[in-house]
Amino acid sequence: MYFEYFVEGGDFTNAGYASSQIKKHLKELGVDPSVIKRSVIALYEAEVNIVAHAYRGKIKIFINKNGVKMLLEDEGPGIADVGLAMKKGFSTASEAVREMGFGAGMGLPNINENSDSFNIDTVVGKGTTLEIIINF
Amino acid sequence: MNVKELAEKANLNLFSGAAGLDRQVTGGYSSDLLSDVMGYASEGQVWITLQKHRNIMAVASLKDLAAIILVKGFEPEPDVLELSEKEGIPVLGTQKQAFEISGEIFNLIK
Numbered sequence: 016m017y018f019e020y021f022v023e024g025g026d027f028t029n030a031g032y033a034s035s036q037i038k039k040h041l042k043e044l045g046v047d048p049s050v051i052k053r054s055v056i057a058l059y060e061a062e063v064n065i066v067a068h069a070y071r072g073k074i075k076i077f078i079n080k081n082g083v084k085m086l087l088e089d090e091g092p093g094i095a096d097v098g099l100a101m102k103k104g105f106s107t108a109s110e111a112v113r114e115m116g117f118g119a120g121m122g123l124p125n126i127n128e129n130s131d132s133f134n135i136d137t138v139v140g141k142g143t144t145l146e147i148i149i150n151f
Numbered sequence: 152m153n154v155k156e157l158a159e160k161a162n163l164n165l166f167s168g169a170a171g172l173d174r175q176v177t178g179g180y181s182s183d184l185l186s187d188v189m190g191y192a193s194e195g196q197v198w199i200t201l202q203k204h205r206n207i208m209a210v211a212s213l214k215d216l217a218a219i220i221l222v223k224g225f226e227p228e229p230d231v232l233e234l235s236e237k238e239g240i241p242v243l244g245t246q247k248q249a250f251e252i253s254g255e256i257f258n259l260i261k
Contacts, residue, residue, distance in 0.1 A: 031209030
C-alpha cells in the first residue's frame with residue numbers, strides 16, 4: 016500500500032494531516048496498537064519538522080506485511096550538524112514556532128526512540144530526507 | 152471516572168466537544184510542549200496546558216487523549232472549537248494555574 020502527502024512549509028493549520036490519515040489506515044489494517052502509536056509519534060514529528068523548517072515537502076508512506084516505511088523529502092535549508100540536531104533540547108526553530116509549543120528539540124529524538132530504523136540524508140541549502148522504518 | 156464527572160468535581164467549564172464527555176479518564180499530563188505530549192502522554196489522559204491553538208487538537212486526537220484542559224482562564228481559538236466538536240474531544244477550562252489544577256485532578260483520579 017502506498018500513500019503520498021504534500022506539506023507546505025509554515026502551514027501549521029494542516030500539520031498532522033498525514034499522521035491522522037496513516038493512523039486511520041493502520042487501524043483499518045488491524046495493526047498492533049503499539050505499532051500505530053509509534054508510527055503516529057514519528058510521523059507527526061517529521062511532518063511538523065517540514066512545516067517548521069522547510070519550504071515544502073513530500074511524504075511517502077509504504078505499508079507492507081512487515082511494517083511501515085516513511086520517506087519525508089523536503090526542500091529546505093538542510094541540517095548543518097546532524098549530531099547536534101539529534102541532541103535532546105537542541106533546536107533551530109524560530110521564536111514564533113517555539114511559542115506554539117514546538118521547537119523544543121524533542122522532534123528528532125522522539126522519531127529515533129519510536130522507530131526501528133531511522134536515517135537522515137541532508138544537504139545544506141538543498142533539503143533533507145528522513146527514512147523511518149517501523150516493523151510490525 | 153469520565154470527563155463529565157471530572158469536570159463537575161474540578162469545577163471546569165466546557166468550551167466544546169460535549170459528545171466526548173463520556174470518555175474515560177485514565178490519568179493526566181501537564182505540559183505546554185507539543186512534542187513532549189506527543190512523545191510521552193498516554194491514551195485516555197487529560198492534557199493540562201496553556202496552548203490554545205488548533206494544533207493541540209491534532210495532538211489530542213492522534214494520542215487519543217480524553218480531554219484538554221486550558222489553564223488560567225485561557226480560551227481556545229475558534230478553529231479549536233470546531234475541531235473539538237468534530238473529533239468529539241472535549242476542551243475544558245479553569246481559572247486556576249497548571250500546578251493547582253494538576254494537583255486537584257491528581258487527587259480526584261488517583
